[in-house]
Amino acid sequence: MSAVTATIAEDKMEARTKPATPNEGARLGFRLTLPAQILVLFISAFPLLMQLYISVTDWSPLSGIGWWNAWEMWNSFANYTDLAADTRFWSALQRTAIVMLVCVPAEFLLGLALATLFADDFPGKRIFYSILLMPMMVVPAVAGYMFFMLFQSGGPVNDILSRIVGGPVTIAWLSDPTLALIAVMVADIWQWTPLMFLILLAGLVGVPEDQMKAATLLGANAWQRFTTIVLPKMKTIIIIALAIRVIENFKIFDTLYIMTGGGPGVATETISVYIYKVTTQDLIWGYVAAIALAILIVLSIVAVYAMKRMAKGREVPV
Amino acid sequence: MKRSVPFEIFRYAAILAAMAVTLVPILWMVSMAFKPIGEWSATGADLTWWPRQPTLANFQFVFGHSTNDLIVALDHTAVKPILSSLLSAVFGTVIAMSAGTAAAYGLSRFGSGQNLPLALIQLRLFPPMAVMIPVMIMWAFLNLNDTWWGLALIYGIVTLPFAFWLMKTFFDDLPREIEEAALVEGCSRLRVFTRITLPMMRAPLASAALFVFILNWSDYLIALLLTTREWVTIPVYMASLSSSMTGQLYGAKAALGLIAAVPPVIMGIAIQRHLVRGLTFGALKQ
């Protein structure tokens, strides 16, 4: 693996070649980017307006009128005020936050620990590496099903536990509210620690070896080298890795839904599961549109803020 | 740097522990896929880690051959879901890669579409659940619900950010001298792109396409919302399998899970080198 360079979104956006005939280049560039622009517009502008429109109505697919006639069901901003008082929504949001606050740090620390072990060469490295990456390539729904099986009360997890304690263990993992949440988080950590491992390892091998040696010669021990050289050099990469997992973890649905369906009760109902249920079971789409918009707006603000922060502290190659 | 013997012992011990944790869930499913019905669900001492009587009955069952053990009738077999997964993922990849590659080239070489990088990152940022209402309405309106081509279209859009960013970093890395030489020779820019650049980029294109395919193939939520019966994909089909007579069809589901899990794992290992780049939107290159 060669050196790792970290660049941030807005870098290198300007074209480096001056077109020989500027018009030809600009015209071709426009035509080449057109399909992507149309797709982006198709999935953002129109749906956003539609969402905005529906979110101020009581419209539902069962209401017997087309969505474009939803104004007939105008309810001023009742959906938004309902949302503020929707305890199920807020507790789903809180649960999502808890899952994130447990899973992302756990994945980060485990991934970093593994990456440290893989920083130099040793016999068997390649094969171990390939195997350890496998979980992140398993279809999430299938991973959910794996853990659904593992956590059955007559399943292998309890079997292993019973071998350890030397007596029968019949924990009903997926039907206990707390344990179900733990099980769901275990599945997420299992699946996504490899991603942290992969990204952090790429960063770790990019730390210049000479600087590590220099630090050693100057008397730094392993821990000091880690905190004074490795971590500062990996700052950008760590931020990127954490950002990716925070974003993806916020959307958590597939594994969780297959394992528990959000249950027992609402014990594992995260924001995506909640919206899914309101969409498919309660069918109050006007309300769903309001929730979705609220989330989009909050996320956009967070995203813009984060981008600004990143652009400010932009760090170029280590 | 030289490592001590205790460190090496610790390293192998830690890695072996991680390997065990990694492999147990996978192996359990593999084992389950080959277990006869009698071994599916067991408690305590009856629990079997390896099938005592390995069988292909689970695979035969999901493809519609009823066996002696499983006298449950499926209202449809796994053939169509597999077809649906394949078609939607393949054509979704075609859409994402065509639009993404063209746009990435346009931006990388001509500076067109300056808004795209950020717009596409934002697209990836939002939970799909938060934009699905309008999509469901639009897809119903366009008669795309419960079709593989409807899925392919949304997949193409959802994975467009990855296709675009991956190809953009590949184009940025590609030295321009060859293209410039061809321009001097009098080729048109479009011709340079299609006849010179793209053929040179065959390997990166293949990696990016595999990466996008894995993402499309892995979807569950979108298919869950946009397909209902005719063109459900493997994960949706798998999750829906259960029977009032036998309860959870563990073995059959495991067999399906195995079918769904194998292609992306193999492809993922094949493009290992580019995984970091893909997963970080090209921000990190390995």
Place this chain on the structure above:
Amino acid sequence: MSAIHLKNLTKSFGDFAALKTMDLEIADGEFMALLGPSGCGKSTTMNMIAGMEEPTSGRILFGERDMAGVPMGRRGVGFVFQNYAIFTHMTVRQNLAYGPKMRGAAKAEIDRRVGAIAEMLQLSPLLDRKADRLSVNILQRVAIGRSAIMEPAIFLLDEPLSNVDAAFRAVMRTELKQLQRQFRQTMVYVTHDQLEAMTMADRIAVMDHGVLQQVGTPLEVYNNPANVFVARFIGAPGMNLLKGMPAESDRGLVVDLGPLGVTPPLPDELAPAVRAARGDVLYGFRPEQVTLAERGLSMPVSFVERIGARTIVHLGEGEGAVKAVFENDVGSSVGQIAVVAPPASSVRVFDAATGLAVKAG
């Protein structure tokens, strides 16, 4: 300060013997250059002195102290890397303070030492600059300062000038030499550039293929190469070596240079040794010492390089080719016949079979 003794040192990487055998005494306060082409084992030797690699066999002593098993952080060596290995994410001050800080020195103590070393290296105005955008000579000073602040007994420098522009090297060489005078530490300097070794080192250890070829002062190595390798490697261009057969004549012992058709005399003091060796010899002389003469080697000019202050005239071809360096332009042009002769005192003789210099008595 400390002397370094290398005793029967060897190093193998698998089947590859990077260092076949090495015995070297480096005196306290000496500036020793390890010189040789790439792959000669010079860097391996230095890495072993620094403790980055373990010797396969043999011993390394600093003064009386055996370094076997002493980790590199505890050897008290300062090391300047080829690329300086400056901590780019820190300021100059943080770089200089790194060593004392890692060893838990008090804040006031660190400040005092950083101040002192920065003063000495003229880095004071730059202390709060980020280290990732400094010019090479500053980087070199920071690298030296960062090591020097630990007051190491021994300084090791690994080709510190190889990444530097040719034009800037002279400046850097002078600066390095001055720094060494200031610090008075034992310095080991690895390089493949003989100019650096010749201008800075007290003594040079010439290495090739994992074997130490010769140790001596720059002038010794230049004037009296121990073998054919050193003769060809030192000097630019290297020593002319012509194969010939010793023969007796009425002028004393001469050497028959075969196809060149001349039989120049061999130095009298070498005659007994040459006679004793009985075999072909290599007749050597430095290109710089050649003069145009009436009698001598008469050869066709094949190529003339005029490089300003000096002119290099290439004579003949193949094994019998000779180069001559003149301070001023000489009127030679390609195709002409030139007659050149080395003064008797500058002639060196090597045993053609062993490659070793033939020494008087």
